[in-house]
Amino acid sequence: MNILALDTTLGACSAAVVRGEGAEPEIFSTFELRTREHAEAVVPMIARVMNEAGLGYDALDAIAVTSGPGTFTGVRVGVATARGLALATGLPLISATSLEVMAHMTLGQVEPVPDTLGIAVDARRGEVYLALFDGAGVVILEPAALTPEQAVDALPEKCRVLLVGGGAGLVAEAAQKKVRVVDTDLTTLQPDAATLALMALTRETLKGPLHPLYLRPPDAKPQTGKALPRQG
Numbered sequence: 001m002n003i004l005a006l007d008t009t010l011g012a013c014s015a016a017v018v019r020g021e022g023a024e025p026e027i028f029s030t031f032e033l034r035t036r037e038h039a040e041a042v043v044p045m046i047a048r049v050m051n052e053a054g055l056g057y058d059a060l061d062a063i064a065v066t067s068g069p070g071t072f073t074g075v076r077v078g079v080a081t082a083r084g085l086a087l088a089t090g091l092p093l094i095s096a097t098s099l100e101v102m103a104h105m106t107l108g109q110v111e112p113v114p115d116t117l118g119i120a121v122d123a124r125r126g127e128v129y130l131a132l133f134d135g136a137g138v139v140i141l142e143p144a145a146l147t148p149e150q151a152v153d154a155l156p157e158k159c160r161v162l163l164v165g166g167g168a169g170l171v172a173e174a175a176q177k178k179v180r181v182v183d184t185d186l187t188t189l190q191p192d193a194a195t196l197a198l199m200a201l202t203r204e205t206l207k208g209p210l211h212p213l214y215l216r217p218p219d220a221k222p223q224t225g226k227a228l229p230r231q232g
Contacts, residue, residue, distance in 0.1 A: 011166070014030060128170055145215040
């Protein structure tokens with residue numbers, strides 16, 4: 001199975017192709033930290049990994065993309081790019097959340113494996129995007145936009161909790177105020193399309209349309225009372 005994967009949701013942009021399956025599929029990937037201009041970066045990245053893999057779009061079986069949460073613009077760019085490629089090629093889509101991808105990346109790096117893994121991303125405006133997973137990477141709390149205090153209340157008690165991501169420190173600080181102890185690690189972690197590509201090998205394709213996962217309205221809103229008068 002050959003799958004193209006891409007991510008533009010947060011503070012990085014990445015693309016990857018997984019070729020083959022089984023014990024040792026081949027991965028061709030590129031990753032770049034960036035907080036803006038994902039749209040300008042992702043298409044050349046896709047072209048690069050497709051060329052390195054030696055594949056044309058007719059050799060692909062699916063396209064995988066992170067659906068969010070993340071920055072409004074970043075999520076929109078990734079979803080729109082994946083939709084456009086699927087429309088042009090007729091390929092099915094596979095989707096995962098950015099927090100799921102980060103959870104799988106974490107569980108491949110940390111020892112010992114925590115009882116509960118929390119992926120917390122700084123969502124600005126006094127909130128974090130939080131999702132919880134068990135030690136096998138199974139979702140136990142779907143992604144939600146919460147204040148750090150609400151995030152602490154969502155954490156299970158009497159088990160080891162590891163918080164990862166750019167919002168981990170915010171939640172840990174709120175936990176300390178509530179006399180809760182949590183561990184933090186990998187606070188600069190960003191989702192990577194290479195991990196998404198491997199995850200996609202065992203995922204079903206979407207049966208319906210791909211929807212972005214925003215969790216809240218965009219920060220930028222149109223101004224009211226600023227419409228130009230109609231002419232004629």
